Amino acid sequence: xxxxxxxxxxxxxxxxxxxxxxxxxxxxxxxxxxxxxxxxxxxxxxxxxxxxxxxxxxxxxxxxxxxxxxxxxxxxxxxxxxxxxxxxx
Amino acid sequence: xxxxxxxxxxxxxxxxxxxxxxxxxxxxxxxxxxxxxxxxxxxxxxxxxxxxxxxxxxxxxxxxxxxxxxxxxxxxxxxxxxxxxxxxxxxxxxxxxxxxxxxxxxxxxxxxxxxxxxxxxxxxxxxxxxxxxxxxxxxxxxxxxxxxxxxxxxxxxxx
Numbered sequence: 001x002x003x004x005x006x007x008x009x010x011x012x013x014x015x016x017x018x019x020x021x022x023x024x025x026x027x028x029x030x031x032x033x034x035x036x037x038x039x040x041x042x043x044x045x046x047x048x049x050x051x052x053x054x055x056x057x058x059x060x061x062x063x064x065x066x067x068x069x070x071x072x073x074x075x076x077x078x079x080x081x082x083x084x085x086x087x088x089x
Numbered sequence: 090x091x092x093x094x095x096x097x098x099x100x101x102x103x104x105x106x107x108x109x110x111x112x113x114x115x116x117x118x119x120x121x122x123x124x125x126x127x128x129x130x131x132x133x134x135x136x137x138x139x140x141x142x143x144x145x146x147x148x149x150x151x152x153x154x155x156x157x158x159x160x161x162x163x164x165x166x167x168x169x170x171x172x173x174x175x176x177x178x179x180x181x182x183x184x185x186x187x188x189x190x191x192x193x194x195x196x197x198x199x200x201x202x203x204x205x206x207x208x209x210x211x212x213x214x215x216x217x218x219x220x221x222x223x224x225x226x227x228x229x230x231x232x233x234x235x236x237x238x239x240x241x242x243x244x245x246x247x248x
Binding site: 008010012013017018019020021022023026029031032061083 | 193
């Protein structure tokens, strides 16, 4: 999975907000609001195409004390939301 | 996980500001040029945490659930006099119609805040240049009218 180009992500008071700009704004007019974990996923997926497993490995090595199952369920729900809203390529 | 995805309408903006204190959107329309261009820049709107004052860029609701983001150029008896950076018409807006204030932005891919010196300088210079901008605008209007009249005459002669 990979996030389409044309999104801008900004941190505001501990939260992360993403919107589409340029040509992308024509097909996505919404606002994505994320916490730090979501923004971590977002940044990785905006940069390159990753599988769920690669994303999971990356989360497990980045964050200490995270349960594998919890991380996977977070990734799955994140992916679903992005996919349902047409944010993934 | 707590990511949420919302689509923009003025109801959503108000709800988001109420619930989270912030809202973000891509800019639309030419009225805040040259600061923001349609589709290019991202603005972050916050619920006002202090009294609003001259030079603040605010989001307010108008007729039929539409919302606008323009700049306060004066405050008189509790009414805000507001104008877009690239418009030549004053709007008189009551405080209860203002729902948010511009606090941060991403312009041409660069993060900026309305607290920065460069932003404050831009706001003031652009405001003081208004008479000059107004004259240039009027001259442009007249020239374009002359051009249209000439073209119309030319077409008539050709006919």
